[in-house]
Amino acid sequence: MSVDLSQFIPSFLEESFEGLELMESSLLNLEQGDDETINSIFRAAHSIKGGAGTFGFNGVTEFTHLVETLLDEMRDGRRNIEQNDIEILLESVDCMRLLIEAIRDETECDSNKITETSMLLEHTLALDNSVPANANENSVSTSASDSDDALSKWQITFIPEHHLVQTGNDPLFLFNALADLGELILDANCKELPALNDIDAEELYISWQLTLSSKASEAEIREVFEWVADECQLVITKEETIDELASIEPEATGDSSKEAIINGQVESTAEQHVSSAISADKNSSPPPSEKTANKAKNDLGSIRVGVDKVDSLINLVGELVITQSMLSELGNNFDLSKVEKLNAGLEELLQNTKELQESVMRIRMLPISFAFNRFPRLVHDLSKKTGKEIELILKGEQTELDKTVMEQIGDPLVHLVRNAVDHGIEPAEVRIAAGKSPKGTITLNAFHQGGNIVIEINDDGGGINRQAVFDKALEKGIVDASTTLTDTQIFDLLFEPGFSTAKELSDISGRGVGMDVVKKNIQSLGGRIQVESETGVGSTFRINLPLTLAILDGQLVKVGSETYIIPLITIVESLQPQKDLINRVSGDMVLYRLREDNVPVIPIYSLFNIASEFKDIESSLLVVVEADGQKIGLMVDDLLAQQQVVIKSLNDNYQQVEGISGATILGDGSVAMILDVSGIILMAHKKSELDQKHKKNMHFTPTQQISEGANV
Amino acid sequence: MTKVLVVDDSNSIRDMVSFTLKSAGYETAEAKDGQDGLNKAKSTAFDLVISDVNMPIMDGIELCQELRKLPNFKFTPILMLTTESSGDMKMRGKAAGATGWLVKPFNPEKLLATIKRVVR
Numbered sequence: 001m002s003v004d005l006s007q008f009i010p011s012f013l014e015e016s017f018e019g020l021e022l023m024e025s026s027l028l029n030l031e032q033g034d035d036e037t038i039n040s041i042f043r044a045a046h047s048i049k050g051g052a053g054t055f056g057f058n059g060v061t062e063f064t065h066l067v068e069t070l071l072d073e074m075r076d077g078r079r080n081i082e083q084n085d086i087e088i089l090l091e092s093v094d095c096m097r098l099l100i101e102a103i104r105d106e107t108e109c110d111s112n113k114i115t116e117t118s119m120l121l122e123h124t125l126a127l128d129n130s131v132p133a134n135a136n137e138n139s140v141s142t143s144a145s146d147s148d149d150a151l152s153k154w155q156i157t158f159i160p161e162h163h164l165v166q167t168g169n170d171p172l173f174l175f176n177a178l179a180d181l182g183e184l185i186l187d188a189n190c191k192e193l194p195a196l197n198d199i200d201a202e203e204l205y206i207s208w209q210l211t212l213s214s215k216a217s218e219a220e221i222r223e224v225f226e227w228v229a230d231e232c233q234l235v236i237t238k239e240e241t242i243d244e245l246a247s248i249e250p251e252a253t254g255d256s257s258k259e260a261i262i263n264g265q266v267e268s269t270a271e272q273h274v275s276s277a278i279s280a281d282k283n284s285s286p287p288p289s290e291k292t293a294n295k296a297k298n299d300l301g302s303i304r305v306g307v308d309k310v311d312s313l314i315n316l317v318g319e320l321v322i323t324q325s326m327l328s329e330l331g332n333n334f335d336l337s338k339v340e341k342l343n344a345g346l347e348e349l350l351q352n353t354k355e356l357q358e359s360v361m362r363i364r365m366l367p368i369s370f371a372f373n374r375f376p377r378l379v380h381d382l383s384k385k386t387g388k389e390i391e392l393i394l395k396g397e398q399t400e401l402d403k404t405v406m407e408q409i410g411d412p413l414v415h416l417v418r419n420a421v422d423h424g425i426e427p428a429e430v431r432i433a434a435g436k437s438p439k440g441t442i443t444l445n446a447f448h449q450g451g452n453i454v455i456e457i458n459d460d461g462g463g464i465n466r467q468a469v470f471d472k473a474l475e476k477g478i479v480d481a482s483t484t485l486t487d488t489q490i491f492d493l494l495f496e497p498g499f500s501t502a503k504e505l506s507d508i509s510g511r512g513v514g515m516d517v518v519k520k521n522i523q524s525l526g527g528r529i530q531v532e533s534e535t536g537v538g539s540t541f542r543i544n545l546p547l548t549l550a551i552l553d554g555q556l557v558k559v560g561s562e563t564y565i566i567p568l569i570t571i572v573e574s575l576q577p578q579k580d581l582i583n584r585v586s587g588d589m590v591l592y593r594l595r596e597d598n599v600p601v602i603p604i605y606s607l608f609n610i611a612s613e614f615k616d617i618e619s620s621l622l623v624v625v626e627a628d629g630q631k632i633g634l635m636v637d638d639l640l641a642q643q644q645v646v647i648k649s650l651n652d653n654y655q656q657v658e659g660i661s662g663a664t665i666l667g668d669g670s671v672a673m674i675l676d677v678s679g680i681i682l683m684a685h686k687k688s689e690l691d692q693k694h695k696k697n698m699h700f701t702p703t704q705q706i707s708e709g710a711n712v
Numbered sequence: 713m714t715k716v717l718v719v720d721d722s723n724s725i726r727d728m729v730s731f732t733l734k735s736a737g738y739e740t741a742e743a744k745d746g747q748d749g750l751n752k753a754k755s756t757a758f759d760l761v762i763s764d765v766n767m768p769i770m771d772g773i774e775l776c777q778e779l780r781k782l783p784n785f786k787f788t789p790i791l792m793l794t795t796e797s798s799g800d801m802k803m804r805g806k807a808a809g810a811t812g813w814l815v816k817p818f819n820p821e822k823l824l825a826t827i828k829r830v831v832r
Contacts (some may be wrong), residue, residue, distance in 0.1 A: 003732045003820035012724040043766050047722040050795050053817025054728065061817070168789035168811030168830060177829045202786075224829060227812030 005054065009103075012051040014302065016100050019044035021373055024093050027086055028376045035075070041089075042071040048096065060099045063114060066121040067092045073125070088124055090377065091117050151182070151215050157235040159207040164231050166202060175210070177224045182214025211239075303403060305363050313359045320352045357644075361551065365400035368446045368455070371410050372397055375417055375444060382421040389439045390425055396446035401453050404549050405525055409455070412518040416457045416541050417442065419515075424459035424539055434536060436460070452527075452569075453547055458540040464533040466490050473499065491531035492629060495519040523627075523678065525549065526569065552647055554664075554674065556640035557623060559604045560612040563672040565645055565664060566634065570625040570677045574639055577622050590617060592633050599624055602684050603635040604675075607659060613637045627678040634680070647674065659683050713739045714831050715756070719749035719763035719775060720793065725818060729762060729793070732820040746770025750778050753785060760831045761790040762814065765801065773808045780809035789830035793818065 026041045045068045052060035067089065073079040095117045102109035156178075160171060178184050187209040194205065212221065218236055225234055327345045330338055372394050379392040401409075425431075425440035432438050443458040466487065473479045473493045485493075493499060497516040522529050527545035546552070546569065554565035555574075581593040582601075590601040601622065605612035614620045614637055622633040645664035650657060650673075661676035716738050720726040723744075730740045741756065743749035747770040749763060761779065765772035772792050779785040789811040794801055802813055811830055814823060 003735050003824075005728050005731070005820060008724050008728045008731070011727060015722060015724045039766075040768065043721065043768065046766055046795065047725065050816040050818065051722065051724050053795070054725075054819065165787060167806065167809055168787055170787075170789075170830065173829050173831065176832075177825075180825075180828065227829065230806065 009055055010302065012055065013100060013104050014304075016048045016051065017097070019048050020093050020097050020100070024090065024377050025373055027089050027093070028380055030081060030086060038071065038075050038081070042068065042075050045071055045096075048100075057099075057103055059114070060096065060103070063092070063099060063118060064096060066118055066125065067096070069125055070121060085124065088117070088120055090380075092121060151213060153239040154210075154212040154214065154218075154221060155235075155237045155239050156210040156212060156221065157207075157233070158210060158225070159233040160204050160228065161231045162203040162205065164204050164228060167231070169228050169231075171204070171206075171208070174224055174228070175208075178210065178212055178221070181216040181220060181224070182212055185211040187211075303363065303366070309359065309363055313356070313363070316352060316356045316359055320349075320356060323348045323352055357551075361402075361547075362400070364403050364550070365547075366403050366406055367398045368401050368406065368453075369394075369397035371401075371406050371413060372444055372446075374410070374414070378414065378417060379421065379442065382418065386421060388421065388425050388427060390421060391439055391441050393441060393443040394445075395443065399446040399448060399453060400547075401446075401545070402547060402549060405453075405545055405547075408521060408525055409543070409545065412521045412543070413444075413455070413457070415515070415518050417444070420457055420459040420461070420539070420541075424461035426462045430462070434462075448547075449544075453545050455543045455545070456540055457543075458538060460538040463535040463537055464491065464494075464531070464539055465535075469493055487533075488530075491533065494531065495529070526552075526567070550647060551644050552664075552674065553642070554645045555623065555642050556666075556672070557604075557621075557634075557636040558638040558640055559608075559636050560610050562608075562610060563640065563666065563670070564604065564636075565672050565674045566623055566625060567661075567674065567677065568642060570627055572624040572626050572631060574621060574623045577617050577620070579618055582617055592617075592622060594624060594631070594633075597631055599631045599633045600684060601633040601635055602680060605635075607680065607683065625677045627681055630681050632677075632681055632684060634675070645672075645674070713737070714759045715739045715741070716760045716762060716827075716831075717741050717743060717749060717752060717756075717758040719743045719746065719761065719767070719772065721745050721764060721767040725764070725793075725816075728818060728820070729823065732823055736824050746772060746775035746778075749775050753779055753782060757784050758788060760827060761785075761788060762793055762827075763790065765792050765794045765805070773804055776805065776808040776810050789827075791827065791830070 023041050023044045026037050030037055030041070045064055049061055049064040049068055052058075052064065070079075070085065070089065074081055074085070079085070095114050098109040099114065158171070158174075164171070175184060175186060189207045189209065190205070192205045192207070193199070199205070214221070218238065221236055222229075222234075225232070323345060327342075327349065330342055330345060334342075375394070376392055379390055382388075383390040420442050425442070426434070428438040431440065441460045443456070445456040445458065447454055469490050470479065470485065470493070473496070474481055476496075476498060478493060478496050478499065479485065495515045495518070497514065499515065519529055522543055522545070525545055526549065527543055529544075530542045531539065532542065533539035552565075553568040555568055555571055557564050557566060577592060583591040583593065583598070585591055591598040592601050593599075601617060603612075603615070603617075603620075604610075605615065617635055620635045620637060621639055623636055623639070624631055624633050645666075647662045648664055650660060650663050653663075657673075659676055659679045660673045661679065662674045663671050664674060666672050714737075716733050718726055718729045718733070718740055719742075720729065721744055726742050726744070730742055733740050741752055741758070743752050745767045746763070749761070750770065753761070761775075763772040763775055770778075772794075776790050776792070779788070779790060790809065792801075792805045792810050792813040793816060794805075794813055795816040805813055812826075814826060
């Protein structure tokens with residue numbers, strides 16, 4: 001029968017990547033004589049090799065075999081663990097990752113690097129005739145199935161030792177397996193059978209003379225006896241070839257005419273045939289080719305969930321079912337006396353739903369160590385490249401974060417850590433001169449705060465040079481010489497597009513991603529980034545992220561007959577405007593004085609061109625929101641409830657609309673739009689520019705919105 | 713129904729072996745290391761054990777030795793699933809009481825054909 005295993009390729013790939021991560025982090029922590037660590041590295045390589053072999057990913061198998069051999073020597077103590085070997089192994093892990101990524105993405109990988117590293121490995125192993133063990137195993141497959149078309153008669157003498165059955169072997173099954181090869185005639189020899197009283201039920205006293213008519217080769221017959229070879233006498237003779245016309249595999253005939261007793265040495269031949277597909281089964285499927293990997297493409301979107309999380313989910317569903325049946329019981333014969341019970345039931349339903357929601361969200365949560373674990377290697381490499389000695393401290397690795405957020409926060413974090421190494425930590429001489437330890441420290445810390453997750457990247461370097469940043473911004477024309485800026489404003493300059501210091505062109509940080517991209521990425525996740533820095537003491541970049549992208553805490557507001565949702569995280573405050581704080585400036589631009597700030601007021605009704613109850617700011621309410629460091633006041637008719645809303649993409653169902661980040665469905669079934677605060681700020685800017693150009697009022701008409709939206 | 717205990721620390725290998733066996737009509741249980749396998753074996757009888765050798769916590773050789781001490785497992789076939797095809801590995805397995813070995817890379821057809829030597 002044929003079994004298609006290609007469905008397991010994605011899980012193999014996923015597991016391999018985990019294995020590689022484990023190898024990498026263990027290699028970085030490897031110390032002499034640490035047997036358990038070296039063992040776990042070996043196991044990871046071993047599993048990858050085994051899996052790759054199964055799917056016919058020969059490149060991975062062959063390469064990993066070399067890695068495994070080196071690790072095996074370390075494990076056995078035949079080789080000391082030298083720093084140089086560790087570097088080679090780290091390189092090898094990179095190569096394995098390249099090879100496996102190439103399988104996942106169905107692309108070719110950089111074979112130069114692979115060849116180079118294999119040669120390095122071979123050199124290290126001092127393999128003169130380096131033939132990876134598995135290289136030829138797969139190619140043998142033709143011999144066994146194609147070989148003997150001729151039917152031969154074999155005489156097999158099988159004399160097992162008495163204790164044969166005690167290792168779980170049973171002659172009966174061996175004979176069954178032989179019978180699969182052809183026609184088998186059994187002749188039992190019971191001469192050694194003792195008297196009934198003397199029989200030990202756990203011993204075997206019988207021997208057999210077998211006659212097999214089969215097309216199988218001697219090696220195939222010997223293979224059946226492979227596991228009992230040391231525990232029996234076995235004589236196999238070829239009596240005659242029934243069909244002499246067919247050609248016979250030369251090797252097999254060479255041996256088969258004379259008697260041979262199986263011993264350990266024959267195993268090598270037997271083994272080649274072991275790997276040679278299924279001899280008797282002509283239907284056996286071809287070895288999984290690269291084609292089967294096609295299915296694996298982009299299919300790594302799976303999550304491995306702890307059983308406890310699933311269990312808690314099942315418990316909650318159980319409770320939900322109970323509540324539901326209680327409610328429907330109530331509904332069957334309802335009268336007013338049961339109102340209290342109904343309320344209690346609904347209360348319970350609310351509780352159940354909330355808990356269920358939290359549990360489901362928790363399934364998407366992964367510990368941030370998934371994003372953190374690439375840093376020890378990164379810092380190790382960077383530290384080597386820059387010659388700075390750096391210690392990396394990871395904290396709060398178990399802090400959980402939504403999988404999607406995790407995937408997208410990786411690159412910005414890498415950028416920030418690179419910056420910390422490159423610009424943050426000073427060279428050892430400078431550190432010593434400043435009275436610090438020559439070894440720099442970078443700390444990555446993650447923790448929960450309110451409904452958010454905070455990730456901090458801290459270095460104990462020289463801090464950000466405010467004057468240098470200011471000068472740079474001046475040079476780039478981002479600021480005027482006359483402006484005085486607060487620390488926060490200066491640090492914010494770092495995130496301006498095109499702002500990069502000359503030093504940044506080194507190959508460490510200069511990866512074509514600027515800090516502005518980092519900020520943009522973080523904002524697209526609904527988060528924000530702040531900088532703190534103290535001269536001589538170090539800098540901290542603090543990233544605030546929502547725990548999940550699927551659910552949002554929102555403030556429902558009413559404008560005319562529409563309900564909109566403002567993300568709670570953006571709201572600074574909501575207020576009833578006071579007449580004396582309203583300033584009308586040119587055109588219909590209105591500013592509201594909020595303490596020391598003048599906040600531009602944006603009436604939502606005019607933004608989206610809808611009817612509203614109040615067109616006058618004094619009778620409306622103002623929701624002051626902040627994004628990109630700018631505050632604006634959104635003019636609404638009324639504030640409704642605050643609630644969590646499930647975000648539905650507008651793109652998927654309609655198209656992107658400027659000023660709207662998504663939609664949700666409210667309790668009454670109606671659709672409400674979620675406002676995109678940064679987008680609205682941008683719209684307001686454009687609008688005021690337009691106003692100034694045309695010196696007249698312009699409203700955004702729906703057609704205009706859509707055409708502009710489509711360009712975004 | 714023939715019951716097989718599959719012991720391997722690699723999820724994908726374990727899943728594949730288990731899947732292959734199930735598709736051929738065997739009943740399977742899975743364990744992620746030797747200790748886990750031993751615990752499962754203590755509460756359930758199996759007709760066949762297929763175990764990886766190199767595993768954390770308890771390796772396949774030790775599992776084999778421990779299983780042979782259980783009255784239920786005195787004659788139960790135990791196959792070691794291994795890429796290490798050296799004679800030394802096989803001898804160690806045999807000495808620990810293993811019935812035989814299956815050499816990785818794991819091939820489903822081969823597996824099914826081979827285990828017929830020890831179970832129905």
